[in-house]
Amino acid sequence: MPLTAERAKPAVPFGGIYRLIDFALSNIVNSGYLRVVVLTQYKSHSLDRHISKTWDMSRMLGNYVAQVPAQQRMGKNWYLGSADAIYQSLNLIYDERPDIVVVVGADNIYRMDFSQMVQAHIESGARATVAGIRQPLSLADQFGVIEADPADPRRIAAFREKPSDAVGLADSPDEVLVSMGNYVFDADALVEAVRRDAEDDSSRHDMGGDIVPGFVARGEAALYDFIENDVPGSSDRDRDYWRDVGNIDAYYEANRDLIHVVPVFNLYNDEWPLYTGYTGLPPAKFVHSSADRIGLAVDSIISPGVVVSGSEVHGSIVSPGGRLNSWSRVTDSVLLDDVHVQRRAQVNRAILDKNVVVEEGASVGLNRELDLARGFTVTPSGITVVPKGMRVGVDTVTPDPRW
Numbered sequence: 589m590p591l592t593a594e595r596a597k598p599a600v601p602f603g604g605i606y607r608l609i610d611f612a613l614s615n616i617v618n619s620g621y622l623r624v625v626v627l628t629q630y631k632s633h634s635l636d637r638h639i640s641k642t643w644d645m646s647r648m649l650g651n652y653v654a655q656v657p658a659q660q661r662m663g664k665n666w667y668l669g670s671a672d673a674i675y676q677s678l679n680l681i682y683d684e685r686p687d688i689v690v691v692v693g694a695d696n697i698y699r700m701d702f703s704q705m706v707q708a709h710i711e712s713g714a715r716a717t718v719a720g721i722r723q724p725l726s727l728a729d730q731f732g733v734i735e736a737d738p739a740d741p742r743r744i745a746a747f748r749e750k751p752s753d754a755v756g757l758a759d760s761p762d763e764v765l766v767s768m769g770n771y772v773f774d775a776d777a778l779v780e781a782v783r784r785d786a787e788d789d790s791s792r793h794d795m796g797g798d799i800v801p802g803f804v805a806r807g808e809a810a811l812y813d814f815i816e817n818d819v820p821g822s823s824d825r826d827r828d829y830w831r832d833v834g835n836i837d838a839y840y841e842a843n844r845d846l847i848h849v850v851p852v853f854n855l856y857n858d859e860w861p862l863y864t865g866y867t868g869l870p871p872a873k874f875v876h877s878s879a880d881r882i883g884l885a886v887d888s889i890i891s892p893g894v895v896v897s898g899s900e901v902h903g904s905i906v907s908p909g910g911r912l913n914s915w916s917r918v919t920d921s922v923l924l925d926d927v928h929v930q931r932r933a934q935v936n937r938a939i940l941d942k943n944v945v946v947e948e949g950a951s952v953g954l955n956r957e958l959d960l961a962r963g964f965t966v967t968p969s970g971i972t973v974v975p976k977g978m979r980v981g982v983d984t985v986t987p988d989p990r991w
């Protein structure tokens with residue numbers, strides 16, 4: 589919050605021109621899997637619009653990315669959880685009759701070749717395979733924590749969803765092995781598991797909380813270590829990069845991982861392209877170069893349709909349609925679509941959601957107490973978030989009546 593107040597998390601803009609879901613979908617299609625369904629529910633309008641505008645693959649060969657909202661086919665419920673979303677959509681599996689189903693979350697930033705994971709799944713003989721990555725022990729309560737079988741590290745001996753008492757790994761006590769929320773299933777085993785789960789009133793109907801632990805208990809679950817995944821064109825720095833952007837600080841840091849000279853996550857790998865919607869906007873433009881009034885951007889991403897007019901931008905991500913006026917300054921910030929920073933305004937360590945206007949002479953992110961008093965979210969690490977469509981004046985904050 590507040591970035592997900594009016595949109596599903598996978599529809600949150602990221603890295604200037606992308607939405608979070610573009611990373612999962614790009615990985616899937618680059619892996620060669622071209623029959624994809626996206627199960628949507630919560631405030632999914634902007635997600636649906638993005639998928640239908642962007643992910644329109646040729647149907648001639650039977651390929652598709654189709655969004656499937658909760659349809660109440662099985663009863664009066666919306667999706668009760670991620671496992672119930674699959675249960676309610678089983679007709680798609682019956683129609684397509686695949687041998688294997690790849691299930692992935694839609695809100696992480698990474699590159700991954702799922703075909704390598706599917707190959708490992710087939711070779712292991714397991715019925716379910718879970719992708720795992722090492723993360724700090726301090727984050728264990730945000731993830732599914734995996735214990736590999738000491739006798740056979742490719743088998744999962746135990747799996748606990750978001751435990752508060754996880755123990756570090758023997759060879760690295762400050763780390764745990766966690767689930768990336770990406771799974772490969774034998775299709776018949778997945779169908780059976782979600783059907784059984786639907787009849788269990790004590791279940792939360794969650795993939796990580798219920799389905800995966802069931803496979804583990806039956807001795808049918810394998811581990812796929814993400815470190816084995818070899819994505820074409822990866823740099824030494826961004827190999828094995830994976831970020832869960834489940835809170836504002838993580839989202840902010842992941843955006844900033846894009847802008848270093850040698851980026852922590854490299855958008856410019858054309859061997860594993862990241863696809864997104866074509867905006868049809870004109871190129872970014874930079875104007876003014878007199879002594880006190882210069883239009884420039886460094887260590888930054890500037891998207892199409894942006895005009896940097898006598899404004900200085902440092903360490904920031906500016907999304908399509910931004911307008912940055914003279915003598916303004918934007919530092920270490922993430923500006924979503926169509927933000928307007930007017931003359932002499934200042935923005936520092938802030939996330940400005942779509943259509944925010946920072947009026948002439950106003951500032952955001954320079955004074956924590958002022959930002960809190962104005963009702964903005966300020967994260968533990970001091971990032972100020974201004975919600976969609978707000979007009980921030982020197983002394984006032986008002987919702988823009990146009991939005």
Ligand SMILES: Nc1ncnc2c1ncn2[C@@H]1O[C@H](COP(=O)(O)OP(=O)(O)O[C@H]2O[C@H](CO)[C@@H](O)[C@H](O)[C@H]2O)[C@@H](O)[C@H]1O
Pocket residue numbers: 597598627628629667668669670673692693694695696730731732733749766767768769794795796797832
């Ligand atoms: N009702 C519903 N209908 C449709 N889609 C839904 C849904 N509920 C959730 N989703 C989607 O399912 C994916 C997983 O999200 P969840 O909120 O279920 O789990 P979380 O991300 O906390 O943990 C999961 O992902 C982390 C890694 O990020 C793992 O460690 C952990 O084990 C795993 O449960 C997301 O893409 C989400 O949008």
